Amino acid sequence: xxxxxxxxxxxEADAIRRxxxxxxxxxxxxxxxxxxAALVLAPQLDPAQLLLAGPIGVLGGYLFAxxxxxxxxxxxxxxxxxxxxxxxxxLIAPFREHHTDPRSISRHDFFEVSGNxxxxxxxxxxxxxxxxxxxxxxxxxxLVFGLSASLALVATNLFHGWAHAEDPPRITRLLQRFGLxxxxxxxxxxxxxxxxxxxxxxxxxxxxLLDRIQFFDRIEGLIALLxxxxxxxxxxxxxxxxxxxxxxxxxxx
Numbered sequence: 001x002x003x004x005x006x007x008x009x010x011x012e013a014d015a016i017r018r019x020x021x022x023x024x025x026x027x028x029x030x031x032x033x034x035x036x037a038a039l040v041l042a043p044q045l046d047p048a049q050l051l052l053a054g055p056i057g058v059l060g061g062y063l064f065a066x067x068x069x070x071x072x073x074x075x076x077x078x079x080x081x082x083x084x085x086x087x088x089x090x091l092i093a094p095f096r097e098h099h100t101d102p103r104s105i106s107r108h109d110f111f112e113v114s115g116n117x118x119x120x121x122x123x124x125x126x127x128x129x130x131x132x133x134x135x136x137x138x139x140x141x142x143l144v145f146g147l148s149a150s151l152a153l154v155a156t157n158l159f160h161g162w163a164h165a166e167d168p169p170r171i172t173r174l175l176q177r178f179g180l181x182x183x184x185x186x187x188x189x190x191x192x193x194x195x196x197x198x199x200x201x202x203x204x205x206x207x208x209l210l211d212r213i214q215f216f217d218r219i220e221g222l223i224a225l226l227x228x229x230x231x232x233x234x235x236x237x238x239x240x241x242x243x244x245x246x247x248x249x250x251x252x253x
Contacts, residue, residue: 019112020112023114023119027154030122030150030154031118033126034125034150036125037125037126044133044134045143049137050144053141053144057143058144059148061147061148062152063203065148066203067206067210068153069202070207070216071216073199078216078220078232080092091116102191106164113161114154124153125146125150128146131146152202153202155202156201159181159182159202160201163176163182163184163201180203181202182201186204197211199216
C-alpha cells in the first residue's frame with residue numbers, strides 16, 4: 001500500500017521541480033528579451049519626442065496591462081474549470097485555489113509567482129522589433145507603450161501577491177501608499193464580493209470605472225445572449241450593493 005503512495009509523491013515532486021525550472025527559464029528569457037529590446041531600440045528614440053511620448057506611453061502601457069490582467073482574471077474566475085485542457089492547470093486552477101487560500105500567492109517565490117506571465121509575455125518585447133522606426137511621436141509612443149505594457153504584465157502577479165502579503169517589503173508599502181501598484185484595500189473588493197468585482201490586479205486603477213459601468217457583467221450578458229446559455233449569477237443579481245473596500249487590520253495599506 002505504501003509503494004503507490006511513494007510513487008505518487010515522487011511524481012508530484014518531479015512535477016514541482018519541472019515547474020520550478022520552467023518558471024525560472026521563462027522569467028530569465030523574458031528579462032533577456034525585454035532588456036535586448038530596450039537596449040537596442042532605446043538609442044533610436046529622439047529625446048525631445050520622449051518628453052511627451054515617454055509619459056504617455058508608460059501610462060498607456062500600464063493601464064493596458066491593468067485592463068488585460070483584469071480581462072484574463074475575469075475569464076479565469078467566470079468561465080472554464082480546472083479540468084479544462086491546457087488552460088485548466090496553467091490558468092484556471094491557480095485562480096480558483098487562490099480564492100480558497102488568498103494568502104497563498106504571497107508565500108510563493110518570485111519565479112513561481114511570475115513564471116506563467118513571463119512565459120506568455122516572451123513574444124511581446126520581440127514583436128517591438130517589427131514596429132516601424134520611432135521617427136515621430138506616434139511611433140515613439142507605441143514603442144514605449146510596448147515596453148511598459150509587457151513589463152507591467154509580467155509584474156502583475158507580483159503586485160497581486162504583495163496586496164495579500166502580511167509584511168511586504170518596505171518599497172512595496174511605499175508604492176502601495178502612493179497608489180502606484182495594487183493596494184490591499186483595492187483588491188479586498190474582489191474577495192469581499194462573490195469574486196465578481198475588481199478584477200484588475202496590476203494597479204487596480206481601472207476597477208472603479210469598469211465596475212461602475214458593469215463592463216464585465218455586460219460582456220457576460222452578451223455572451224449568454226449569443227450562446228443562449230444561462231449566465232452565472234453575480235453579487236449584483238441578488239440586489240447586493242458593491243462591497244466597500246474594507247479589510248482586516250493585518251492588511252492595512
